[in-house]
Each structure stands twice: as structure tokens, then as C-alpha cells.
Amino acid sequence: MANHLDSFFSAISDPTRRAVIERLTRGPAPVSELHAPHDMALPTFLKHLKVLETAGLTRSVKKGRVRTVHIEAAPLAAAENWLTTQRKLWEGRLGRLSALAERLEKGGDA
Amino acid sequence: MANHLDSFFSAISDPTRRAVIERLTRGPAPVSELHAPHDMALPTFLKHLKVLETAGLTRSVKKGRVRTVHIEAAPLAAAENWLTTQRKLWEGRLGRLSALAERLEKGGDA
DNA sequence: TAGATGGTTAGCCATGTGGCTAGGTAATGC
DNA sequence: GCATTACCTAGCCACATGGCTAACCATCTA
Numbered sequence: 299m300a301n302h303l304d305s306f307f308s309a310i311s312d313p314t315r316r317a318v319i320e321r322l323t324r325g326p327a328p329v330s331e332l333h334a335p336h337d338m339a340l341p342t343f344l345k346h347l348k349v350l351e352t353a354g355l356t357r358s359v360k361k362g363r364v365r366t367v368h369i370e371a372a373p374l375a376a377a378e379n380w381l382t383t384q385r386k387l388w389e390g391r392l393g394r395l396s397a398l399a400e401r402l403e404k405g406g407d408a
Numbered sequence: 409m410a411n412h413l414d415s416f417f418s419a420i421s422d423p424t425r426r427a428v429i430e431r432l433t434r435g436p437a438p439v440s441e442l443h444a445p446h447d448m449a450l451p452t453f454l455k456h457l458k459v460l461e462t463a464g465l466t467r468s469v470k471k472g473r474v475r476t477v478h479i480e481a482a483p484l485a486a487a488e489n490w491l492t493t494q495r496k497l498w499e500g501r502l503g504r505l506s507a508l509a510e511r512l513e514k515g516g517d518a
Numbered sequence: 519t520a521g522a523t524g525g526t527t528a529g530c531c532a533t534g535t536g537g538c539t540a541g542g543t544a545a546t547g548c
Numbered sequence: 549g550c551a552t553t554a555c556c557t558a559g560c561c562a563c564a565t566g567g568c569t570a571a572c573c574a575t576c577t578a
């Protein structure tokens with residue numbers, strides 16, 4: 299059950315890769331354009347792209363010599379969902395705690 | 409600007425550590441209790457706990473020989489926020505695209 | 519105060535990750 | 549058709565990560 303989240307979170311734990319995602323939310327782009335703002339060798343950057351694609355965060359198609367990369371929204375939502383769930387559970391607990399505190403106060407047990 | 413998200417996402421990219429977080433949303437717990445369900449040596453597990461604490465996801469206090477760990481909600485919300493932002497940007501783009509498509513259709517330009 | 523309990527430190531190992539260079543292939547443009 | 553462009557592969561390196569054992573320290577409990 300963990301599997302997908304593993305590679306997803308691992309993928310976006312790198313700033314270069316998050317920057318790529320941020321760029322891709324504004325629309326698809328070829329490899330060279332994605333690479334341009336990053337001060338690293340192309341092969342290194344290609345590795346990052348591969349990580350993203352392997353994690354299911356992006357897809358790409360090659361036409362002629364140009365490979366165009368686009369974002370895949372679904373896993374983003376899934377991860378967001380995990381975080382939201384955890385936060386809500388936590389907040390729910392806090393809510394119950396303060397309710398308990400209130401009851402204790404009413405009872406004058408404090 | 410990236411820094412915090414780096415260590416945060418990296419921290420929760422591990423299933424053991426996500427399990428710990430899930431457990432902690434139900435309330436604080438001592439190290440031994442957190443360790444129990446995980447089939448690995450204590451020192452190994454302690455490393456995981458350290459990663460979580462270093463990433464700011466948890467805090468802990470030691471009283472006597474028992475160290476109690478509790479969750480820290482803020483970074484969770486921050487990460488959730490990043491994901492939400494990306495998703496919304498993406499959906500916004502999709503919206504604008506379909507609006508464009510509509511306009512083109514109306515204009516009979518297709 | 520001895521033994522058990524709960525954690526911690528040190529140190530080793532295998533594998534993974536992020537960076538590089540060098541060299542290759544396949545379209546495209548002149 | 550030769551050069552350029554755009555990307556890909558292979559292979560190297562340093563360091564990080566996740567696992568282990570062994571040995572240690574501190575605190576309760578009997």
C-alpha cells in the first residue's frame with residue numbers, strides 16, 4: 299500500500315525536480331527548455347527527468363529529435379490526499395482533546 | 409526557499425517513517441511503543457526517528473529513561489500547501505485551455 | 519545494590535543517489 | 549551531404565542512506 303507514495307515523495311524531495319514540476323504546471327515543455335535554467339550537465343538533468351517519469355509524475359513523447367514532457371496530475375492529488383488525511387486526523391485529535399479539557403473544566407476536576 | 413520541503417518530503421518518502429507519522433497522529437508515544445510494530449533493530453529505527461525530528465516533523469522529550477515523541481503539525485501543512493498550489497495551477501491551466509477550446513469552437517475556427 | 523529496562527553511540531557494510539565526462543545516434547538545417 | 553542540434557548511453561566517483569552488531573549509559577525495581 300505504501301509503494302507509490304515512496305517514489306512520489308522521494309521524487310519531489312529534490313529541489314531541481316520540484317522546479318521542473320512547477321514549470322510543468324504551466325504547460326508541457328521540451329527537455330532542452332526544462333534543462334536551461336538548471337546549472338548542471340544534461341545527462342545529470344536527464345536522470346532527474348527519469349526519476350519523475352518513473353514515479354509517474356510526468357510523461358513524455360518524442361517527436362523527431364525533441365522530447366516533450368508533460369505533467370501527470372493524479373499522483374499529485376494522491377500524495378496531497380495522504381497529507382490531508384494525516385493533518386485532519388491530527389486536528390481531530392486536538393479537537394477531542396480540547397473537548398475533553400472542556401468537560402474536565404465543567405466538572406471542576408482540574 | 410526549497411530547503412524545508414527537501415528534508416520534509418525526503419523524510420516521508422520512507423514507509424517506516426510514514427507509519428510512524430500515522431501512528432503519531434493518534435497521539436504521542438514512547439520510542440519503544442513506536443518501534444514495536446517494525447521488524448528492525450532498535451538503532452536502525454532510532455535513525456528513522458532522528459530523520460523525522462531533524463526534518464521538523466516530530467519533537468521528543470526524555471523523562472527518566474523514556475523518550476516520548478510527538479508530531480509537529482506545521483510542516484505537514486506547508487507541504488500539503490505546496491502540493492495544493494501545484495495542483496491548482498495545473499487545474500487552472502486546464503481550465504484556461506478548455507475555455508480557449510470553447511472560444512475557438514464558437515468562432516467556428518476548428 | 520544488582521538486574522532489568524529503555525535508549526544511545528560507534529562503527530561496519532551494501533546499495534542508492536546525484537554529480538561528472540566522453541562518446542554515440544538520429545533528426546534537421548544549410 | 550555535412551554540421552548542428554537534441555537527446556541518449558555508459559561508466560566513473562563521492563557521499564548519503566538504511567540496515568546490522570556490539571557495547572555502553574542511565575534509571576527504575578526488587
